[in-house]
Amino acid sequence: MRNRIDETFNRLGREQRKAFIPFTVLGYPYPERSLEAIETMIQQGATALELGLAFSDPMADGPLIENADKKVVENGFSTKKALQLVATVRQKHANIPISIMTYFNLIYKRGAQAFMRDLKEAGVDGITIVDLPPEEGAETFRTAHDFGIAPIMLISPLTSKERLPKLLQYADGYLYLVSRAGITGLLDNFDRSLDELVRLLKTQSDLPIMIGFGISKPEQANRMLDLGADGVIVGSKIIDLQSPSSNPKLLSNFVNEMSNSICRFIPEKQTSR
Amino acid sequence: MKLATKFGHYGGTYVPETLMPALEELEDRFLSFSKDSTCMEELSRCLKHFAGRPTPIYFANNLSQQYGAEIYLKREDLLHGGAHKTNNALGQALLAKFMGKQRLIAETGAGQHGVACAMAGAMLGMPVEVYMGQLDCRRQIQNVERMRLLGATVHSVDIGGRTLKDAINAALRDWVSNLDYTHYVLGTAAGPHPFPTIVKFFQSIIGKEAKEQFQQMTGERPDAIVACVGGGSNAIGIFSAFIEMPDVTLIGVEPAGEGLGSNKHGAVILGGSDGCLHGMISKLLQTRDGQVQDTHSIAAGLDYPSVGPEHAHLSTTGRAIYTAVTDDEAIEAYRDLSRLEGIIPALESSHAIAQAKKLASGEFQSKRILVNVSGRGDKDMERVIEYITQREGF
Ligand SMILES: Cc1ncc(COP(=O)(O)O)c(C=O)c1O
Numbered sequence: 001m002r003n004r005i006d007e008t009f010n011r012l013g014r015e016q017r018k019a020f021i022p023f024t025v026l027g028y029p030y031p032e033r034s035l036e037a038i039e040t041m042i043q044q045g046a047t048a049l050e051l052g053l054a055f056s057d058p059m060a061d062g063p064l065i066e067n068a069d070k071k072v073v074e075n076g077f078s079t080k081k082a083l084q085l086v087a088t089v090r091q092k093h094a095n096i097p098i099s100i101m102t103y104f105n106l107i108y109k110r111g112a113q114a115f116m117r118d119l120k121e122a123g124v125d126g127i128t129i130v131d132l133p134p135e136e137g138a139e140t141f142r143t144a145h146d147f148g149i150a151p152i153m154l155i156s157p158l159t160s161k162e163r164l165p166k167l168l169q170y171a172d173g174y175l176y177l178v179s180r181a182g183i184t185g186l187l188d189n190f191d192r193s194l195d196e197l198v199r200l201l202k203t204q205s206d207l208p209i210m211i212g213f214g215i216s217k218p219e220q221a222n223r224m225l226d227l228g229a230d231g232v233i234v235g236s237k238i239i240d241l242q243s244p245s246s247n248p249k250l251l252s253n254f255v256n257e258m259s260n261s262i263c264r265f266i267p268e269k270q271t272s273r
Numbered sequence: 274m275k276l277a278t279k280f281g282h283y284g285g286t287y288v289p290e291t292l293m294p295a296l297e298e299l300e301d302r303f304l305s306f307s308k309d310s311t312c313m314e315e316l317s318r319c320l321k322h323f324a325g326r327p328t329p330i331y332f333a334n335n336l337s338q339q340y341g342a343e344i345y346l347k348r349e350d351l352l353h354g355g356a357h358k359t360n361n362a363l364g365q366a367l368l369a370k371f372m373g374k375q376r377l378i379a380e381t382g383a384g385q386h387g388v389a390c391a392m393a394g395a396m397l398g399m400p401v402e403v404y405m406g407q408l409d410c411r412r413q414i415q416n417v418e419r420m421r422l423l424g425a426t427v428h429s430v431d432i433g434g435r436t437l438k439d440a441i442n443a444a445l446r447d448w449v450s451n452l453d454y455t456h457y458v459l460g461t462a463a464g465p466h467p468f469p470t471i472v473k474f475f476q477s478i479i480g481k482e483a484k485e486q487f488q489q490m491t492g493e494r495p496d497a498i499v500a501c502v503g504g505g506s507n508a509i510g511i512f513s514a515f516i517e518m519p520d521v522t523l524i525g526v527e528p529a530g531e532g533l534g535s536n537k538h539g540a541v542i543l544g545g546s547d548g549c550l551h552g553m554i555s556k557l558l559q560t561r562d563g564q565v566q567d568t569h570s571i572a573a574g575l576d577y578p579s580v581g582p583e584h585a586h587l588s589t590t591g592r593a594i595y596t597a598v599t600d601d602e603a604i605e606a607y608r609d610l611s612r613l614e615g616i617i618p619a620l621e622s623s624h625a626i627a628q629a630k631k632l633a634s635g636e637f638q639s640k641r642i643l644v645n646v647s648g649r650g651d652k653d654m655e656r657v658i659e660y661i662t663q664r665e666g667f
Pocket of ligand 1: 356357386507574647648
């Protein structure tokens with residue numbers, strides 16, 4: 001089965017370049033604007049997309065993403081409509097990796113088989129389930145694999161060496177290392193042990209490492225790359241720039257600035273890979 | 274994890290990775306705490322001298338005559354703080370201290386759990402921050418003032434339905450961001466493992482006492498035990514001692530709000546389906562897509578779209594029966610108990626009283642019914658008067 005995430009990271013590896021993955025909530029602030037924003041992000045150089053399926057109670061998210069989720073749910077924007085939006089993006093862009101980020105109840109209610117089939121049909125490549133640890137997720141992750149959807153596992157600064165193999169046994173696509181023990185949001189209180197963690201992850205897995213949570217500036221992104229990350233994920237800042245009162249130009253400029261800064265050529269010797 | 278994390282297929286640890294190590298630590302420390310005789314003695318001492326345990330069972334003679342069954346009341350309303358919540362708050366505050374945590378956070382619906390945590394925090398010298406939905410802050414203003422007087426900080430949560438569910442979301446976000454020095458004192462027998470098990474452990478004192486007291490008073494067992502169910506802590510507390518006695522019928526009462534046919538209720542076991550919220554698989558009021566629905570109950574403490582996983586399990590196995598009582602019926606029971614017995618029950622507990630009335634006029638006529646009066650109702654005075662004034666116009 002074709003795997004756009006692997007293809008893309010293999011290419012980046014050969015070109016010695018890093019990845020910039022913007023996150024947005026599907027349907028935010030409303031459907032047409034959401035599609036426009038996704039188009040903008042692709043045009044301005046996003047390596048891949050991380051798209052949120054809104055949940056009414058996103059317990060790992062700070063106020064920006066929480067409010068975006070709330071608004072989308074209140075607008076009655078269903079999972080079906082969200083996946084139609086993804087399919088529209090996929091029709092125009094055959095190669096960009098798309099992963100979904102969501103909470104377990106949406107999957108549990110639909111049933112993992114049906115849910116993963118829906119994702120596959122919409123053209124999705126990976127899934128992050130925020131509140132599904134390996135202890136509870138074996139069956140769901142296996143089902144995802146069966147449908148060719150990569151389980152993208154979240155790894156926390158608090159994840160111990162002993163726990164790591166439990167997570168890695170299901171991981172595919174890339175690893176999503178959260179920059180702090182906390183929630184999403186603009187605060188940049190990054191964990192001080194990140195560099196150790198990146199080093200440890202590299203000894204345990206060949207998957208690319210993306211760092212996310214609290215990154216909203218090129219300097220911060222570059223700090224993460226210096227630690228050895230293969231790229232960064234930016235969410236809250238994107239949502240902030242997508243607020244209905246914000247000028248669409250700002251989003252375009254921001255994504256452009258970030259991708260220019262991140263996706264540049266970085267010579268091998270500077271990274272610890 | 275060392276303990277079973279599920280009750281049948283309900284429960285579990287459906288949390289972000291960052292919380293998993295914290296839940297493992299909590300379970301580990303809880304097991305040590307519960308086996309440490311010094312800790313258990315300290316807990317007993319606090320429950321007795323600070324909180325006023327044991328609470329009595331009272332035979333409600335007037336109510337019994339009016340309703341047509343022998344009605345006994347387990348008087349958790351007499352516990353310090355005014356509700357059963359103190360059992361758990363004290364227990365978890367001592368556990369937090371044992372774990373070396375310096376700060377307590379909590380969610381609260383009716384404000385009783387927040388008050389209980391504020392009291393425990395004051396007594397143990399630990400700062401307490403309480404999350405409470407903005408709607409609940411308004412309708413339980415007296416408890417907000419009590420928490421503040423007791424030195425706690427109250428955060429009004431202004432998102433979603435602005436009730437208990439939203440307060441739990443806010444508390445979880447705080448916890449995940451401040452794990453190293455903070456203990457989250459979850460107030461009901463819900464949430465991810467080990468919370469349902471920990472809360473049950475601290476609340477099971479209600480059942481232990483009740484079983485013995487009832488035996489001494491009557492020489493018999495109760496025919497039925499009735500308790501209201503929000504997240505399910507007072508109910509699992511009193512049920513726990515009787516689960517192994519199949520001849521004792523266990524009845525949990527959910528809030529039917531404006532009626533089960535309306536979409537303004539919180540009857541989760543009766544009206545919900547299997548779902549995942551706040552770290553657990555349980556019954557959940559949700560849309561077809563799996564979005565959580567807003568609930569309604571006149572009793573803030575019952576206004577929650579899910580329920581503790583053990584109740585979902587007890588309902589599936591048939592060991593306990595779940596019913597629902599409307600706002601109107603709860604108000605009527607609130608007034609009945611006040612007038613007939615001189616006891617003003619919490620609106621939450623009034624749901625259990627109202628259910629006892631129904632049982633007394635049906636299957637349990639002339640039988641022995643033990644009702645858990647989970648709390649006292651001073652906090653609800655204004656709300657009840659407002660409600661009655663609207664309905665009856667006096
Ligand atoms: C007096 C009283 N009873 C019952 C409840 C419901 O909680 P639980 O179902 O955990 O007992 C509350 C919650 O605030 C309460 O204050």
